[in-house]
Amino acid sequence: MAVALLAAVAAAVLVARPWQDVPPAMRPAEPPEEERSVSVDFGVVTDPATDWAAVDRHLDAAGANGVDLNAGRVEFTAFDWPAHPEAAAEPGADHLARAARALHEAADGTTRQVGLIVDAYVPAWIAADPSVAGVSADGTTAKYQASASQLDHGAVGDRLVEYVAALGERYDPSQIAVTELFLNRYSFGDDDLDLYREMTGADDWPRDAGGAIDEDAPELGAWRSQVLAGLLGRMRTALDAVRGGDGEQIQLAMDVRVDWDDPAAGAASSGHDYQILLRAADRLVVWAYVGPQDRSPADVERLTAALEAAGFGMSRFTMSVGLWAGSADADPPQAIPPALMAETVRAAGTHGVEDVNVTPYSHLTAGHWSALRSAWGEAPAPSASP
Template sequence: MDDAAPTDGGPASGEPDRGRPGGRGPERAPRRRRGIAVAMMALFVVIAIVVVLLPAGARWYTNRVPSDLRPSQAPEQLRSLSIDFGMVVDPKTDWAAVRRHLDQVGATAVALNAGRVEFTAFDWPAHPEVAAEPGTDHLAVAARQLRVGADGTQREVSLIVDAFIPEWIKSDPSVGGIGVEGKRGPYTASASQLYSGEVGDRLVAYVAALGERYDPSAIEITELFLSFYTYGPDDLALYRQLTGAADWPRSPDGSINQLDPSIGIWRSQVLAHLLGRMRTALDGVRNGQGRDIKLVMDVRVDWTNPAAGRPFSGQDYAILLESADLLQVWAYLGSTTAKGSVRAPSEITRLTGALNGAGLDMSRFIMSVGLWTGAPGAEPPGRLGPAVLGEAVTAATSNGISAVNVTPYSLMSNAHWTALARVWN
């Protein structure tokens, strides 16, 4: 091999490279282009990383749960608005506008509907398949926007759990309650399911999950009642277990006497037992701090005998108060009467007077003024006029009541906000 022959493709003389064939001297441009290419490649890598990470970061921020949904100091006057589930999970909801309305009326609290165990407002790890929008925590989004008023005052944020399970019943009819004629109810679980079945277990687990994740001021249970669909064989077995009776109470013709007081007491005990399980579950979350989360039960009204509650629906107030911290009374002037008729606001004053006269602790009641009127489920729903709303809210703060709720947010018009502001401000 010739010693002068190149061995590595470089010059044979050992002199510095004078350039490529053509005699143009040192060619530095390719090195600059290589540097630019490297820089551009690095830039593209950075952009790619940002493209990948920005959505994840945005999701993290969007789903970040505020740590202050339960103020250390409770407001002297609870003035709350309930926000419908449909609004909570709607990405088009203008939360800045909602916040302005809450500021306008001086609301000290807001209740966000967290959905049902079969349709949730966030990714529940135990049942991710039921999320309204996987990957988005709608409760965190809303709470972050609404938890502080314009003056810097912190609002209480509570969460609402709807106990209806229509989709679950469709997929597994055995969990639904059965009426006296053998027909299953479309929305409510059987008494035995709520007492010790899978439905009750899942409701308790959902309440605990909400308490652990959000640490809200309160968790409110709504649509939890037992009226007509509690007569299946499993429910009869539970009735026998809790009452010691051999059979349902019977009328002279042999039919079940649905108005017998024992059934109302039994139903109330079933619901109180479920509430007790929820209370125990909350007490155990967040290393025991969950004991400060209030458990609120929505209840119906017997306008003829308000202090008794609605035992027929399983809502004997005295029995439920053994397990729930607060009862939120549906002081709905328009939804319990004949179509088109509305009760006078003075009926609410009579209601609070009856509760007070019965010796009940008025600090454990919230009066909820509902805007619905007319037939239940009507589309579009009727609603109370602004003037009636103002009178109803005024009547609700009577006979020692210091906590008032207005529901639902979706039925509030500008005139309603103005009327409510006159009362609360």
């Protein structure tokens, strides 16, 4: 009887493996002067079949000293979030800890910077409660984006703040970056108009000569950016309080679009005025994507030059080189050629930029890894593909 009991306990421990739920160090004692990182998609992070040893070999071979793991959305998480257990992609599994254990240490013994990514989309929440959705000027309801008022003082914004704090408390990453956070088309609901009036003192939306809402009015761009900066400020305050105050060391970042006609200004129509956002965020992850809008590496270098000329602290920007060719929703997905990626990576690291990122991991072929090695410095080829 005792033998059977001991066997049952041993089997339960082997299944649970509680010590594996303790994440490793994700922040090196001395951050690198220049960070070269790769972002890993949520689907790869949560796939039980992902060969993390192979991912690690590729990062080593490419000379990547950082990696960013997509932690998911507030409604679909890569671990068991005690406050909202129903959101777990796979109950009982901590996919972020599993990935970080495999990737936090580089082949030379140094600690890689491990960051986390939070996706701000809430499609399931909107499907269950359409009142939280953003609304366009023509009355169309968003499928993915919450309204400005929700982000400013509603349940969605509160949940995003709560999630960022939970990630900071649990994992102590080098950085938490918020992505898919836009306020352009879907920011014209009645509740948003009330917020706009309150924040600006205006009586109505800006309108053109014909009486239609002027969706690209500069004052709207400034207002949207202030709304997002307010949300980032609440996230920063929440992070500062975690881990007995040590959360102050966790960088808070936000993904931003580019206005290629005025690169240093940011895409204000999306709520991405760089000057305003940098009042709240520690850094901005700039979408230096050449594929979707048929841009070139020369355009990317023009972007970095414009930021430098505008007097920005270049250490506050990460240039993110996206591999998407054409639409990000293409099926099957298409990636830009390896040579174009390498040339863009080199262009992204100009004019004082210290941090360059490549995204997403799932689009990196053997040819891309080889080209990335050449862009970031030659290193031995990995022994196996991911």
